[in-house]
Amino acid sequence: MPDTVLHMFREEQWVDDSAKHGGRVRSFQHERGNWATYVFLPYTPDEVFLELLDEVTALAGSLDMTLTRTEEFHISLSQTVVLRHHWIQPFVESLKSSLAHIQGFPCLASRLNVYSNSEKTRTFLGLEISTGHAQLTQLTKVIDRTMEEFRLSTFYQDPSFHVSLGWCVGDCADQLRSTCLPQLQNLLDNHEEGPFQLRVPCQELRCKTGNKVFSIHLH
Numbered sequence: 649m650p651d652t653v654l655h656m657f658r659e660e661q662w663v664d665d666s667a668k669h670g671g672r673v674r675s676f677q678h679e680r681g682n683w684a685t686y687v688f689l690p691y692t693p694d695e696v697f698l699e700l701l702d703e704v705t706a707l708a709g710s711l712d713m714t715l716t717r718t719e720e721f722h723i724s725l726s727q728t729v730v731l732r733h734h735w736i737q738p739f740v741e742s743l744k745s746s747l748a749h750i751q752g753f754p755c756l757a758s759r760l761n762v763y764s765n766s767e768k769t770r771t772f773l774g775l776e777i778s779t780g781h782a783q784l785t786q787l788t789k790v791i792d793r794t795m796e797e798f799r800l801s802t803f804y805q806d807p808s809f810h811v812s813l814g815w816c817v818g819d820c821a822d823q824l825r826s827t828c829l830p831q832l833q834n835l836l837d838n839h840e841e842g843p844f845q846l847r848v849p850c851q852e853l854r855c856k857t858g859n860k861v862f863s864i865h866l867h
Contacts, residue, residue, distance in 0.1 A: 681732060681733055682730045682731070682732065683730065683731045683732070683733060683736060683857045683858035683860075684728055684729075684730060684857070684858065685728065685729050685730070685731045685736075685739070685855065685856065685857035685858075686724060686725075686726050686727065686728045686729070686855070686856060687724075687725045687726040687743065687791050687853060687854070687855050687864075688722040688723060688724050688725055688726075688853070688854055688856070689722060689723040689725060689755070689784075689848065689850055689852075689853055689854075690720075690721070690722045690852070690854055691721040691722055691723070691811055691846075691848045692721075693721055696841070697846065700835075700836070700839065700844060701717060701813055701814075703835060704773070704813060704814070704832055704835060704836075705717055705813075705814055707828075707831060707832060707835055708773070708814070708828050708832065711827050711828045711831065712827070713816065713820070713823065713824060713827060713828050714816060715773060715813075715814030715815065715816055716814055716815055716816065717813070717814050718812045718813055718814055718815065721811050721812070722811065722854075723755070723777065723784065723809050723810065723811055723848065724809075725784065725787055725788050725791055725803070725853065726788070726791050726792075726795065726803055727801045727802070727803060727804075729795065729800040729801055730800075731798070731800075731857055735798060736857050736860070739794065739798055739855075739857075740855055740857075740862045740864075742794040742797060742798075743791065743794050743853075743855055743862075743864055744864050746790050746791070746793060746794055747787070747790055747791075747853065747864055747866060748867065749867055750786075750787065750790065750866045750867055751866065751867050752849065752850055752851040752866040752867070753780055753783045753850050754779065754780060754847060754848070754849055754850065755777050755779060755780030755783075755784065755809075755847070755848040755849070755850055756777070756778055756779035756780060756845055756846065756847055756848075757775040757776055757777045757778060757810070757811060757845070757846040757848070758775070758778065758836065758843060758844060758845045758846065759775070759776050759778065759833070760773060760774070760775060760776070760813075760829060760832055760833050760836065761773075761774055761775075761776040761808060761810060762774075762821050762824045762825050762829060763808070763810065763812070763821075764819060764821050768818075768819040769817070769818065769819075770815050770816070770817060770818070771815060771816050771818065771819060771820040771821050771824060772812045772813075772814070772815045773812070773813050773814050773815070773824060773828075773832070774810035774811055774812045774813060775810055775811045775813065775846050776808055776809070776810045777809040777810060777811075777848075780809075780848075780850065781809060783850070784807075784809045784850070785807065787850075787853075788803040788807065791803065811846060811848065850866065851865070851866055852864065852865050852866065853866065
């Protein structure tokens with residue numbers, strides 16, 4: 649990508665108001681024409697999952713840890729990057745071309761883990777993927793090639809793939825691990841229908857850029 653493109657259309661700055669979205673802080677400054685973009689594997693929850701999630705958030709609340717339930721469930725396969733509007737179509741086409749030969753596979757998760765964003769402004773409780781980790785790692789390497797093509801940030805070196813269940817504002821990782829995690833894991837392990845295991849079929853990836861969502865079907 650030519651250097652001249654990377655510096656086009658410098659525009660007025662925009663000030664984020666975190667009070668408008670639950671105390672969350674943007675990872676980067678918003679500019680008109682810039683589209684926050686990331687690639688992910690979606691998960692559509694079933695009734696059992698949602699009922700268990702209610703139990704998890706209620707138990708966390710009883711332990712003085714207020715978790716806001718995640719609204720859309722997914723496994724992140726890229727960092728959130730910034731695309732200019734005119735990059736969107738070639739970016740998505742590059743992803744589709746690179747991923748067209750990849751076979752689908754199942755993902756399984758049963759262990760809870762605690763995560764923070766890089767700015768330490770939010771802490772997450774998530775279910776960590778065990779089965780399917782190696783295949784997801786290969787997927788991210790393919791996605792990273794498109795990121796490099798457009799001079800964008802690649803994924804983490806040693807990723808812990810997970811489905812976020814809930815979050816809280818601030819750096820609460822130590823508190824969540826020490827105060828809540830053992831009891832929350834015990835809740836999953838002693839679920840009335842047997843130890844809970846999340847199943848996420850990896851057949852269709854999605855790329856969200858701004859308010860647009862593109863589907864990328866695996867082979």
